[in-house]
Amino acid sequence: MPRSTHAESVATQFQVPGRLVALQPITTGNVNDTYRVVCRTTFSEEQFILQRINKKVFVDPAAVMANMKAVTDHAHSRIEAEADDADRIWQLPRVIPAVDGRDYAIDDGGEYWRALSMIASARSYDKLSTPEHAVEAGVVLGHFQRIISDFPAADLEDTLPGFHITPLYLAKYDSIIDTDEARQRLDRSSEARRLAKFVESRRAFASVLEDARERGELNLRPIHGDPKITNIMLDNFTGKGTSIVDLDTVKPGLIHYDFGDCARSSCNPAGEETSDLSQVYLDVDLFEALVRGYLREAAAFLTEADRHYLFDAVRLIAFELGLRFFTDHLAGDVYFKTTYDGHNLNRARVQFALCESIEARETKMRRALG
Ligand code: GN1
Ligand code: MG
Numbered sequence: 105m106p107r108s109t110h111a112e113s114v115a116t117q118f119q120v121p122g123r124l125v126a127l128q129p130i131t132t133g134n135v136n137d138t139y140r141v142v143c144r145t146t147f148s149e150e151q152f153i154l155q156r157i158n159k160k161v162f163v164d165p166a167a168v169m170a171n172m173k174a175v176t177d178h179a180h181s182r183i184e185a186e187a188d189d190a191d192r193i194w195q196l197p198r199v200i201p202a203v204d205g206r207d208y209a210i211d212d213g214g215e216y217w218r219a220l221s222m223i224a225s226a227r228s229y230d231k232l233s234t235p236e237h238a239v240e241a242g243v244v245l246g247h248f249q250r251i252i253s254d255f256p257a258a259d260l261e262d263t264l265p266g267f268h269i270t271p272l273y274l275a276k277y278d279s280i281i282d283t284d285e286a287r288q289r290l291d292r293s294s295e296a297r298r299l300a301k302f303v304e305s306r307r308a309f310a311s312v313l314e315d316a317r318e319r320g321e322l323n324l325r326p327i328h329g330d331p332k333i334t335n336i337m338l339d340n341f342t343g344k345g346t347s348i349v350d351l352d353t354v355k356p357g358l359i360h361y362d363f364g365d366c367a368r369s370s371c372n373p374a375g376e377e378t379s380d381l382s383q384v385y386l387d388v389d390l391f392e393a394l395v396r397g398y399l400r401e402a403a404a405f406l407t408e409a410d411r412h413y414l415f416d417a418v419r420l421i422a423f424e425l426g427l428r429f430f431t432d433h434l435a436g437d438v439y440f441k442t443t444y445d446g447h448n449l450n451r452a453r454v455q456f457a458l459c460e461s462i463e464a465r466e467t468k469m470r471r472a473l474g
Contacts, residue, residue, distance in 0.1 A: 110211045111154060115141045117209040118200050118219040120150050127154070132230075132334055134440045135161050136352070140222070152200060153220040157208070157352070161439065165216035167261040168352050169207040172218075173199045174259065175252055175326060175354045182251040192339070194247065195223045195347040223347045226337040231375035235393035237338070238370055242397025244336045244345035245328070245366045249359055252326045253405045257356035260326055264353065267329065268361040270310040270424045277303065277431045286434035289449075296449060299430050302456050306423055312416045313360055321409040327362050329353025332369035332376075345397075359406075360413055363398065364421030370394055372458050376425075379450050385461040386418075392472040399474075415470050419462045426455030 115124055122143035130138040130153075137156040142149060157165040176196055183194045200219035202209040208218045232238055266272040280286050281300070290296050316322045328335075330353040339346040369376060371390040374383035395414075399406075430452035432439045437448055462469070 110213060110215060111137070111139050111156065111217070114209050114211045114217045115139070115154055117217075118152070118154075118202050120152055120200060120219065121145050122148070122150055125149075133350070141219075151222045153197070153222060155218050155220070157216040157218060159216065162263060162352065164261070164263060165208060168263045169199065169216075169218060171260050171263055171354050172351045173207050175255060176351060178255045179248070179251050186251075192342065192344050192346065195226070195337075196248075197221050197223060197347070197349055197351065220349075223337050223349065225340045226346050227340060228334050228337050228349070230334055230377070231373055232333055232370055232390065233373055235389055236343070238390040238393035239397035240338055240343070240345035241333060241336050241366060241370045242394040243400055244348050244397075245331050245362060246398040246401025247345075248328055248331070248348045249325075249362060250401045250404055252354075255326045257324050257326050260354070260356050263355050264329075267353065267355070268357055268421070268424065269314060270420055270427070271314055273424055273427050273431065274303075274307065274310050277427055277434075280431050280435050283435070285436050289434055293446075293449065295453060296430075296433070299426075299449070299452055299456060303427060303430065306459070309420070309423070312420060313358055313413060316409070316413055317358060322358050322360065322413060324356040325359055326354065327357035327359055329355060329357060329361065331362050331366045333366070334369070336366075336370075358417075359402075359410065360417035361421060363414055364417035364419075365425075366398075367391060367394055367418040368422040368425070368455070368458060368462075372454075372461075374454070376451060376454055378454060381453060381457045384454050384457040386458060386465050386469070388465055388468045388472065391418075391465075391469055395472050395474075411473065414473050415466065418469070419459060419466075422455050422459040422462055426452045426459060429455060 112127055115127055120143050122145040125144050126142040128140045130140055135158045139154045141154045142151050162168045179196050197220040199207050208216050210216055330350050335348055335350040337347040371387050372384055373387055429448045433448035440448055442448055
């Protein structure tokens with residue numbers, strides 16, 4: 105059965121009133137399959153997000169959903185409690201229960217699906233271009249981290265062991281680079297060989313955050329895990345940040361992974377899918393604005409040591425994502441979805457170019473961080 109047929113049969117298994125009218129694929133994610141579902145009754149319409157959880161990546165989908173449910177319940181009550189004093193209406197997707205009461209439904213093929221409420225009258229962007237938008241991206245990330253900062257990280261399961269632990273991605277790379285598939289791909293492309301050299305030249309830096317964590321300078325907290333710019337929603341009516349979505353990577357981690365991922369995706373005006381490396385750079389004005397927005401919320405919970413490592417986090421997460429894309433290219437594109445040959449190689453080129461640009465702007469970026 106094609107996946108969309110499964111999607112259609114599973115779309116009616118959640119507690120949403122009405123009959124199924126439409127099922128539209130949303131193609132932006134690199135891992136899960138996502139659809140917008142429209143259901144109608146005789147007097148109203150309800151839309152929601154339906155997602156097939158990629159079991160190759162998330163081996164325990166039920167644990168992913170337990171994390172998502174616990175953190176969103178907590179965040180919703182914090183949002184409610186602060187609503188009267190807030191400068192906007194904050195939104196956050198709600199996990200919609202299946203008809204049997206579980207937080208997911210399983211289709212005939214054993215695939216796990218979840219339903220999430222839609223964020224009303226808001227949209228996200230692949231890249232950003234104005235400082236105002238950057239401020240909003242920073243505020244949204246800082247706000248989310250703040251309202252979950254008092255949720256005990258120990259109550260969350262580690263649903264993606266090794267996620268954002270750069271030395272482990274390096275170890276994976278080392279195990280792939282010697283395979284026949286990788287050697288063939290390296291032989292075929294001088295760009296691939298150039299990227300391999302890039303990895304070697306940054307090897308020593310890869311453990312900067314994990315070393316700090318081992319020394320006790322940084323601590324595990326609940327994190328979003330994937331706060332790239334496409335996961336941050338702005339209110340259509342006010343232009344203000346209103347929500348962060350894509351909550352399946354919520355788990356214990358370093359808040360630095362989040363800050364680094366948000367900054368590297370927000371402050372590269374070319375976006376992560378460009379193939380024109382001359383357009384890829386870290387825009388310091390956007391970064392300065394992002395930091396301003398972020399600190400407005402995050403100053404309340406960041407320690408001195410946390411702040412010290414924020415620059416390294418941006419450099420590291422750009423490097424790490426490049427390394428993950430490059431490793432996947434060498435492995436034959438087994439993790440990230442691709443739409444053309446060499447897609448992951450190109451994505452890696454972009455992140456490594458961004459990493460170099462971040463290095464060149466270190467002084468200015470550290471100044472912006474205060
Ligand atoms: C993946 O699936 P998506 O697009 O939300 C990846 C992130 C990467 C991102 C890069 C679980 O996120 O870590 O930063 O692609 N998610 C997972 O676009 O690996
Ligand atoms: Mg994601």
